[in-house]
Amino acid sequence: MARRLPVLIDARGSRQANASHRLASAAPSDIRLRNRTAVMRALYPYDSHSRAELAKLTGMSKVSTSDVVAELLDDGLLVEGAYKTPHGPGKPSQLLRFNASSGAIVSIDLSDVTRLRGVVVDLSDKVMHRAEIALPHGGRLEPTEVIGLCQRLLDMCDVRVIGIAIATPGTVNDEGLILEAPNLGWVDMDLADGLHALIDCPVVVTNDADAAVFAEGYFGGGVSDMILVQIADGVGAGLLIDGNVVRGKGFTAGEIGHVVMSDGVRPCVCGKTGCLETIVSSPVLDAAVEERPDDAERIIARAGEELGRALAMPVALTNITHVVFSGPSRLVNRTMVEAAQSTIDLLTKSRFLDEVHVELSTIGEDAAMLGAAGMVLRRVLAVL
Ligand SMILES: [Zn+2]
Known part of the structure; x- marks a missing residue:
């Protein structure tokens, strides 16, 4: 060995x-x-x-x-x-x-409320094995379920495991402590201890949108400056500048989901009314489409416009030229992208600003898991 x-x-x-x-x-x-x-x-x-x-x-x-x-x-x-x-x-x-086959990384994504998903990747971040657990509707995710899935994935590894990666919604500090994940109902959650009990290797716990933007930058389009907006149970963004994820002093950079939009009317889990998350998160859009299936296209386009309005200012502020949307394909599709593109163009176009490209994630729903695993590769092997 x-x-x-x-x-x-x-x-x-x-x-x-x-x-x-x-x-x-x-x-x-x-x-x-x-x-x-x-x-x-x-x-x-x-x-x-x-x-x-x-x-x-x-x-x-x-x-x-x-x-x-x-x-x-x-x-x-x-x-x-x-x-x-x-x-x-x-x-x-x-x-x-x-x-690349001389080692493996186990990576788990906590951002989907309906299922807990995990992969084993090789050292080029290629998926070798997958496993998932269905979560009971509206049920609270327990840390023991994360540890259980991790053990299942570890059992699939026939080479040494160089690290474990966890992509979670919410705010995560430098030590991998989940300070707050409102959608999981977690405060000061330390998953690393339980994971270290399974195997002695580095554990990287990171915000899911940060992980996704890292993946998109290194394994997707190869763009080193971008905003990635993740539409899931909540709405978050990851910011990549010069190849580095911008996390902010309090580790909350990209937490755009709880910024109040001018035409928002619904109460939010955070206590405010009209947060971006109450307008464009997956559960909100799914419910609207379920209620008015014939209007699906218009509902999704409207969500794209809202996202465009929310993103116009940070795009102009940072001169970032790539905006990437990631989320379930039934919602996050060409219709959403085109609506966001025309809104951003309308609001920002000037001869002083570079053209902004709004695109769908090239990696898709594995982005957070692959990005978190990529962070292990950076930390353990420094190849990224
Ligand atoms: Zn809110």
């Missing part, structure tokens, strides 16, 4: 945290981790290079490159493949590639 992988960066999992840590103390162990990261990033996820090419790409000496490669081969994170014949004279060199 390969040895346990060292965790490369701190609990925040951000590039900045990693960089400042390295600058503060360049101990031999830091240099070793930096070299490992450089080699893995050069190969991740599907590139192949020889040792000599890796030395050139990373700026490391040939000796250091060979040492790091030997260590990563020993860890199972790299594998040797075909030989490459040089154009000129010289020996053929063996190509190396990242071994």
Whole structure:
């Protein structure tokens, strides 16, 4: 069995945290981790290079490159493949590639009130196994159900598990403590303790919209600046700027669901009246469509207009050019996107502002789970 992988960066999992840590103390162990990261990033996820090419790409000496490669081969994170014949004279060199099947991540999404869903992904974030539990209608999600599903997914893993990821609605702090998740009825919920009791590995608990925008940025369209709006039981947004998720000082960046809209009239769970969530969340839209099935198209278009109105200001404020909608396809579809697009265009268009593109999530309903797993990849392997 390969040895346990060292965790490369701190609990925040951000590039900045990693960089400042390295600058503060360049101990031999830091240099070793930096070299490992450089080699893995050069190969991740599907590139192949020889040792000599890796030395050139990373700026490391040939000796250091060979040492790091030997260590990563020993860890199972790299594998040797075909030989490459040089154009000129010289020996053929063996190509190396990242071994995505050398580990797994278990990732669970808590944002759907009807079911608890989980996946096992490999180290390229590809889904290998799935499991889900139906939740009783209106029932409160118990932490034991999350831990139970996690155990089921762990039982499906036949390789080492490098981390567990949880995408949850609500506010989550840097330590992964769920400060408040009104839709789950949770306050100061610590899932990590129960999960650590199952397996000794890093646990990343993150807001579902933050996770989804991370996935969209790294595994979706490859856009590094975007707002992702998640329409589920509640409405939340994730903000990606320069490839980093913006979480805010109190970890509430993107909590747009409880901002009061001027034409909102319904009472909200938060105590206010007319929050965005009372106008465009899945349960609200589903109920409206159920009541007036012939009006479905118009109800969804109206929701798109409301979202466009809500997003026009942050779009102009940040110069973000991509807005992505994610949610159930019966509601979050072309009709919604087109209505939001024309509203944003109408409200923001000027020769000073860049064109804004409103799109559907390319990843779909797995986005939060894949993004949370991606955060484990960033934290444990630093490849993202
Ligand atoms: Zn509210």
